[in-house]
Amino acid sequence: MLHIYRQITALNRCAPVVIAQKRENTQRFPFEAVRIVPKPPTHFLRRFWFRQLRDVPWQISHTELRALLNVLRKTDARLLHVYFGHIAVHLLPLIRAWKKPSIVSFHGADVMVDMNKPAYRDATQQMLDAVKLVLVRSESLRRAVADLGCDLKKIEVQRTGIPVDEFPFRERSLPGNGEWRLAQAGRLIEKKGLPVTLRAFALFQRQHPNATLTIAGEGPMLDQLHKLARELNIEGRVSFTGFVSPEQLRDIYYRSHIFLHPSQTGHDGNQEGIPNSMLEAMATGLPVFATQHGGIPEAIEHGVSGVLVPERDYEGLAGVLLNAAQDFDLLSRIARSGAEVVRKNFDLYTQARRLEDIYLRLIGSGA
Numbered sequence: 001m002l003h004i005y006r007q008i009t010a011l012n013r014c015a016p017v018v019i020a021q022k023r024e025n026t027q028r029f030p031f032e033a034v035r036i037v038p039k040p041p042t043h044f045l046r047r048f049w050f051r052q053l054r055d056v057p058w059q060i061s062h063t064e065l066r067a068l069l070n071v072l073r074k075t076d077a078r079l080l081h082v083y084f085g086h087i088a089v090h091l092l093p094l095i096r097a098w099k100k101p102s103i104v105s106f107h108g109a110d111v112m113v114d115m116n117k118p119a120y121r122d123a124t125q126q127m128l129d130a131v132k133l134v135l136v137r138s139e140s141l142r143r144a145v146a147d148l149g150c151d152l153k154k155i156e157v158q159r160t161g162i163p164v165d166e167f168p169f170r171e172r173s174l175p176g177n178g179e180w181r182l183a184q185a186g187r188l189i190e191k192k193g194l195p196v197t198l199r200a201f202a203l204f205q206r207q208h209p210n211a212t213l214t215i216a217g218e219g220p221m222l223d224q225l226h227k228l229a230r231e232l233n234i235e236g237r238v239s240f241t242g243f244v245s246p247e248q249l250r251d252i253y254y255r256s257h258i259f260l261h262p263s264q265t266g267h268d269g270n271q272e273g274i275p276n277s278m279l280e281a282m283a284t285g286l287p288v289f290a291t292q293h294g295g296i297p298e299a300i301e302h303g304v305s306g307v308l309v310p311e312r313d314y315e316g317l318a319g320v321l322l323n324a325a326q327d328f329d330l331l332s333r334i335a336r337s338g339a340e341v342v343r344k345n346f347d348l349y350t351q352a353r354r355l356e357d358i359y360l361r362l363i364g365s366g367a
Contacts, residue, residue: 202234
């Protein structure tokens with residue numbers, strides 16, 4: 001994931017070594033210190049046994065445990081940082097066997113999914129007891145992890161930063177002939193609220209027929225979203241770009257007037273932390289219209305650095321969009337305020353220095 005790659009490569013005082021099951025996209029993510037511990041031939045059967053037959057989270061085998069411990073010894077690792085809570089559950093035998101400090105990061109989806117199942121919740125609680133520190137992207141995730149039974153003293157907020165210098169602020173101009181350009185970017189999955197985006201845009205487009213909507217990203221909901229766009233008679237005004245490079249996405253930000261991110265809690269409990277695409281859009285000076293969901297209110301103060309509506313309220317979203325189209329001064333104000341919030345609180349290099357402080361503190365304490 002891009003946000004993890006950014007964080008790893010921004011470190012200066014610590015030398016990260018990445019352990020992964022496979023390597024992909026080496027040109028897009030150049031990094032030398034990668035050690036591959038592939039899935040064993042029995043991985044599928046083992047996962048089927050745990051998840052389908054026993055309905056418990058699978059954990060690594062003795063063979064995988066030995067291989068991982070061997071990598072940690074050979075690289076003289078001083079600390080283990082596991083990205084994503086559900087991955088840490090799979091690695092619980094490693095966390096227990098390795099005597100040096102372990103950290104786990106929670107990012108959103110890995111907090112509530114399957115937590116209604118006692119076996120999954122119990123395994124997560126065991127993992128939280130075993131690690132030395134838990135990092136979360138937002139205060140909302142801190143509360144969610146605490147609700148799982150984690151000691152509050154063990155949880156720290158570690159923001160995911162963006163390289164703000166790569167997203168310089170640009171003032172937008174009032175569109176001519178009502179040619180409003182709206183955009184959203186992210187995985188095409190339930191928690192991104194994309195049907196809300198389409199329905200709100202359909203209402204907006206009735207009064208601004210020259211408006212367009214660009215949705216950048218790929219995911220399992222693509223066919224469903226195409227169908228909804230046809231039903232709403234807006235398919236000619238909506239562009240689904242599929243996957244785009246960071247450079248192409250930045251161009252979309254600069255061509256747009258408004259960014260939408262009406263996140264919602266998925267039926268499986270999946271929630272957002274603070275969406276990176278939203279932070280990038282804010283940094284460029286793109287005013288954001290989002291929802292009172294997850295960690296979003298920690299980045300956006302309603303009416304000051306963005307606009308927030310309740311989850312799943314497409315009529316409310318359309319209403320604030322239509323009002324904003326009549327008040328370009330408001331859009332300009334929240335654009336400038338939003339960009340300042342990102343530069344102050346979500347700078348990648350500031351956050352990376354703080355993460356290194358955490359690493360060095362744990363290493364030095366011998367915790």
